[in-house]
Amino acid sequence: MSDTTLFTPVTAGALRLPSRIVMAPMTRLRAETDGTPTPEMTEYYRQRADAGLIVTEGIWPSSDGQSEWRVPGLQTERHAAGWRSVTNAVHAAGGRIVAQLMHGGRKGHPDARADGSLPAGASPVADPEHVHLPDGTTAPSPVPAELSTGDIDRVVRDHAAAARRAIDAGFDGVELHGANSYLTHQFLADGTNLRRDGYGGSTVGRMRLAVELVEALVEAVGAHRVGVRLSPGNPQFGMVERDPAPLYRALLGELDRHGLAYLHLTDDDRYPALADLRPRWRGTLVANVGENREATTRASAKRVLAAGHADAVSFGRGFLRNPDLVDRLRHDLPWNPLDEARLYTPGPGGYTDYPRHGGASAGSPAG
Template identity: 60%
Template sequence: MTKTTLLAPYSLGPLELPNRMVMAPMTRYRAAVDGTPLPVVAEHYAQRAGAGLIVTEGIWPSSRGQSGWRLPGLETAAHIEGWRAVTDAVHAAGGRIMAQLMHGGRHGHPLSRIDGDVPSGPSAVRVPGPVHVRDGGKADPLPPREMTRDDIRQAVDDHAEAAANAMAAGFDGVELHGANSYLIHQFLADNTNLRTDEYGGTTEGRIRFPVEVITAVADTIGAGRTGLRLSPGNPQFGMAEADPAPVYRALLDSVDPLGLLYLHLTDNDSYPALTDLRTRWHGPLIANVGENHDPTTREAGEAVLADGLADLVSYGRSFIANPDLPERFASGAPLNAVDERHLYTHGAEGYTDYPALFQDLRAVGT
């Protein structure tokens, strides 16, 4: 193992990455009420353009998939224009950026959705409560409406259309959020998919919707511009998967031949997904080992690469507080701490005001 592995360049499909550090997607609530990213979002991501690759926060593909108030969308002309400002800023700073499409499924509440309606999911199983709603309030969760076959077909189409919108907005590609309790994950999990039709029941049924979405997006923008994030066994927001291995093995066996740009895979304490699934995936693999744990250190990232479990490593909270994280790793400089008070507010504070390394040095007169 060498100290420079994370900082080594990597060719990811058509993208030449200066290092193997990926900025993980993180919800930050910096959108206008209609879902258009605020101007400060462009500055935030441009500051972090030194990452090998940036993956945005989750973006709803249509208002039907909106999971929270002031989360961004990729449905309207205003959304495309707002995200174009972001991608232009990142590219001008020398970076590369993917749009993560995140359909909330059962997540959400009429008080936190533009349409004011009840969200829908694979089955009528509510999330644990209480849930956050607009203007910082909380409410008891409502049972989601069980998706009909027409709803499922619409969700597939919504993802494909949002992917096309992402390319129109200048993104380098799209990551599909199949992790952390959102819609694709809900179809895969035991307790959120109680269906007995062709979209549930068996392993083949559970993976049907994810495969349809992935295939539709790959057909729309190209497999070489399409990434996929999965978190097998992740218990966040009340998810339960007693035996993830058969389901996720079958899913990867189905989509591996498509030639996707990458798989972004989260490890889990109860199911070592990286170890189990690495040999079933023949394309580039991004590992995330910090979910539900302390922030990933440089040493932990280097160990994942040295063990051959992944080609790149994603960092979340460390990129929040350190816009120049690769430079800090390279120089051994200390890291800024995260401003927890402003993680989910709507302005620049705790978002674009973290100092870069050269600012820190200048502040002490060196």
């Protein structure tokens, strides 16, 4: 496989991507306190608009799904106006961008939420991680409430409403975050879903919310505008999936029939999801191979494409520190060091001030 394979076009639903280099969703905690995107966020995404596709950081569809302080939302017209600035800037720079809808479920804290609500998830199983608070400290995650079936119905409606709002705000589509320990993943995983009703207790029950959410998004904005991110077997944040293969095989069987824009799938060393599930997915598949591993590189991206396990590859940390990552990949140029101390701090530092190759400021046009 030649070095140019990363740079051949590929389709994802209604979108024609000019390369197979996708910007992965990455939480940065830069929104206003009510969840409205800031001008700095507009600049951040504009700088990276030459990605084949940008997937935004996770966005809460409703305030009871806010996972941390300064995570952006898509619940109000003010939120939509802020995102419209982002999408206009990305499109003006020639890019494509989808909104990742991310309900925190059990993840969150009343002091880190705009509405002060207690998190609720599949079951009352606490997240072992701490949550960022407004004063700059962190606090243990509380034991969440259990969502009732009525609550679940509302969550599904909220996702559909947020998807419609995303399209109105200029996004090219939406991605359901069904991975990385957030709400949909909490229902899929047997370690966090202890329910004995129709949303738990079996493979069919555990995947029911994911299926209902996808169906609602498809009805709201069309299958050609809907992607799904899954992370089978991902142990982050205390997640436990004792035998992920049967559930995810069944889930892909349900989702594949919708003709979605793409599947965004992460691999895990204990369960080679890409190798197992690629043959079960007829549509476009975006692979993320850096989850819980070293950051995705030019070489590792080429390997996954050469193996036939994916049609495109998402880069996370590479895009964080290189606004011109596509150019650096094309010419095999060195990468900026990552400023880990400022990953989640307010302001442009460690966010929009990474230089392009050769020392040009990130705000300069791409060369």
